[in-house]
Amino acid sequence: MSVPGSSAVLRVLWLLSVFGTVLPLDGGMLFPRESTSREVKELNGLWDFRPDGSLNRNEGFEKAWYKRRLAETGPVIEMPVPASYNDITQDPTLRDFIGWVWYEREVFVPARWISDEGTRVVLRVGSAHYYSIVWVNGEKVTEHEGGHLPFEAEISSLIRRDPTKPCRITIAVNNTLTLETLPPGTIQYMNDRTRYPDGFFVQNIYFDFFNYAGIHRPVLLYTTPTVYVDDIISLLKCLVRYKVSVQGAATATLKVTLMDKDGHCVASSNTPSGVLKVVDVKLWWPYLMHENPGYLYSMEVRQHTSTYEDVYTLPVGIRTVNVTKTQFLINNKPFYFHGVNKHEDSDIRGKGLDWPLIVKDFNLIKWLGANSFRTSHYPYAEEILQMCDRHGIVVIDECPGVGIKDIRSFGNASLSHHLVVMDELVRRDKNHPSVVMWSVANEPASEMPPAEFYFKTLIKHTKALDHTRPVTYITDSNYARDKGAPFVDVVCVNSYFSWYHDPGHLEVIPIQLNAQFENWYGKYKKPIIQSEYGADALPGLHMDPPMMFTEEYQNALLQSYHDVFDQKRKQYVIGELIWNFADFMTAQAIHRVVGNKKGIFTRQRQPKAAAFILRRRYWRLANETWRLPPWTKYPCSL
Numbered sequence: 295m296s297v298p299g300s301s302a303v304l305r306v307l308w309l310l311s312v313f314g315t316v317l318p319l320d321g322g323m324l325f326p327r328e329s330t331s332r333e334v335k336e337l338n339g340l341w342d343f344r345p346d347g348s349l350n351r352n353e354g355f356e357k358a359w360y361k362r363r364l365a366e367t368g369p370v371i372e373m374p375v376p377a378s379y380n381d382i383t384q385d386p387t388l389r390d391f392i393g394w395v396w397y398e399r400e401v402f403v404p405a406r407w408i409s410d411e412g413t414r415v416v417l418r419v420g421s422a423h424y425y426s427i428v429w430v431n432g433e434k435v436t437e438h439e440g441g442h443l444p445f446e447a448e449i450s451s452l453i454r455r456d457p458t459k460p461c462r463i464t465i466a467v468n469n470t471l472t473l474e475t476l477p478p479g480t481i482q483y484m485n486d487r488t489r490y491p492d493g494f495f496v497q498n499i500y501f502d503f504f505n506y507a508g509i510h511r512p513v514l515l516y517t518t519p520t521v522y523v524d525d526i527i528s529l530l531k532c533l534v535r536y537k538v539s540v541q542g543a544a545t546a547t548l549k550v551t552l553m554d555k556d557g558h559c560v561a562s563s564n565t566p567s568g569v570l571k572v573v574d575v576k577l578w579w580p581y582l583m584h585e586n587p588g589y590l591y592s593m594e595v596r597q598h599t600s601t602y603e604d605v606y607t608l609p610v611g612i613r614t615v616n617v618t619k620t621q622f623l624i625n626n627k628p629f630y631f632h633g634v635n636k637h638e639d640s641d642i643r644g645k646g647l648d649w650p651l652i653v654k655d656f657n658l659i660k661w662l663g664a665n666s667f668r669t670s671h672y673p674y675a676e677e678i679l680q681m682c683d684r685h686g687i688v689v690i691d692e693c694p695g696v697g698i699k700d701i702r703s704f705g706n707a708s709l710s711h712h713l714v715v716m717d718e719l720v721r722r723d724k725n726h727p728s729v730v731m732w733s734v735a736n737e738p739a740s741e742m743p744p745a746e747f748y749f750k751t752l753i754k755h756t757k758a759l760d761h762t763r764p765v766t767y768i769t770d771s772n773y774a775r776d777k778g779a780p781f782v783d784v785v786c787v788n789s790y791f792s793w794y795h796d797p798g799h800l801e802v803i804p805i806q807l808n809a810q811f812e813n814w815y816g817k818y819k820k821p822i823i824q825s826e827y828g829a830d831a832l833p834g835l836h837m838d839p840p841m842m843f844t845e846e847y848q849n850a851l852l853q854s855y856h857d858v859f860d861q862k863r864k865q866y867v868i869g870e871l872i873w874n875f876a877d878f879m880t881a882q883a884i885h886r887v888v889g890n891k892k893g894i895f896t897r898q899r900q901p902k903a904a905a906f907i908l909r910r911r912y913w914r915l916a917n918e919t920w921r922l923p924p925w926t927k928y929p930c931s932l
């Protein structure tokens with residue numbers, strides 16, 4: 295089975311003088327927003343779809359399925375976009391399918407977009423998992439490696455060739471993982487014909503969530519003028535340091551205006567980079583840390599030449615982030631992460647972006663009194679980060695570096711791909727005030743010797759991309775043997791005492807958790823976040839005295855952890871993130887009963903008993919730390 299080269303990336307050098315470094319990426323990839331000069335057309339809905347069921351999964355390329363309508367080369371079914379394809383049908387082979395699947399949609403492009411040569415038309419895919427190739431009217435326009443991050447291609451000249459025809463978009467997506475993909479995986483062929491049917495193979499993965507695949511985020515067409523604002527970088531520190539890059543003309547006139555929530559101009563400039571000073575600045579504060587959390591200014595960038603005008607408005611939050619030996623500071627005040635780990639995961643749509651789910655999750659997060667989450671174990675949709683910006687929910691932004699367990703995944707090819715993924719992640723998320731830290735990996739085999747060079751390089755690279763945010767990775771390795779910990783700014787540790795270790799023995803938690811913190815802090819003198827802890831609980835299963843998998847056991851385990859957190863948060867523990875916000879789907883395995891059940895909410899977002907334990911705790915923590923005045927909706931009943 296073929297996955298085209300993981301190298302198709304290094305093209306035009308893209309200069310980020312504000313961040314003082316060079317990114318090897320094409321274009322700024324600003325989130326598509328409508329304005330007086332820009333239009334957006336969503337292509338969500340039903341697409342034609344066909345998995346390539348041939349033995350080598352290559353029939354689509356051999357027979358050039360992209361050259362004609364998909365329905366002309368074989369049977370198609372309707373497939374919703376955005377959504378994972380896995381749980382949409384009743385067919386188990388599609389649920390577990392590995393290889394290329396083909397999507398196609400015909401769309402009418404507004405006549406003005408075609409007739410107006412001054413309009414640039416871009417096709418953008420919010421994300422597709424894992425490797426994608428895109429054709430328009432049979433011509434390849436782009437390919438992209440990696441799920442969870444957007445990619446796009448300008449298609450103006452293509453759609454102008456035959457304006458009378460609809461525009462046919464074909465996207466082939468392959469979910470095959472290799473030792474050099476992120477996350478890594480391997481394909482294992484079973485050749486013993488006495489035990490397995492012809493052609494039988496499995497995909498081995500080293501992470502604990504279902505490898506959902508397909509087009510997961512919106513597909514859009516959007517326009518800009520041919521001279522356009524390509525990127526904006528805002529550095530958020532009581533003043534806004536910014537840089538605007540323009541494409542399509544050597545010179546253009548710029549006007550940058552910073553407006554408050556009421557639309558009043560608070561600062562302006564007409565240079566492509568500079569500083570906007572705000573008098574009486576309203577800072578961006580986390581939820582429950584201020585009466586007006588998530589304050590956003592609007593930075594309007596208006597650029598024009600004699601012929602073209604482009605307008606792009608970027609929401610901007612002004613805040614600082616700093617780390618000391620024992621604290622995490624936001625706007626110079628100690629910030630304690632009391633939050634959750636999540637997944638993009640739900641019934642039927644898998645990892646597909648789903649607005650009702652997103653809004654429900656934010657309501658639950660706020661109900662819980664959580665102030666933060668980690669995007670375990672991959673970048674979440676930009677739409678989710680925009681909600682975090684608006685609601686003041688603090689984010690640890692994680693790349694898909696999960697399951698790096700095999701020594702062969704520490705080689706040069708893996709590392710260069712990992713660096714590119716960090717380039718893409720920082721390029722996409724750099725302007726979000728809610729993002730306060732980058733996480734470059736989850737539970738890699740960081741005790742292996744090559745991990746030292748790997749993480750030193752990766753973390754240094756990430757800091758060069760963005761020197762305003764701390765960098766970490768999530769470890770579950772032994773503190774004495776961890777090779778990457780010297781390079782992180784904050785130590786993030788996952789542990790499952792009395793679950794994976796000493797199962798059933800809650801009494802070990804105080805001693806083992808205390809030792810964990812003392813050991814890590816003693817060796818590295820860096821603040822620590824308990825980045826995962828938890829226990830599976832089947833909703834409605836009860837037993838007292840508590841037994842594993844009951845709601846009582848999950849409660850007792852959490853409370854035992856909390857007792858230790860309460861001692862250590864007075865010293866150097868700066869946060870606790872429960873594993874997990876909600877139950878989620880995994881591969882089938884003997885230790886998973888239809889998925890991972892460590893959620894404090896079910897997959898359908900109903901609370902287990904543990905949700906109430908956490909709710910009481912989080913509101914108490916918020917109240918203690920910031921003495922919440924009456925403006926909060928503090929639930930007095932807790």
Ligand code: GCB
Binds near residue numbers: 788
């Ligand atoms: C972990 C992993 C997470 C798993 C979790 C578990 O350490 O980071 O992906 O889902 O444990 O429940 O096993």
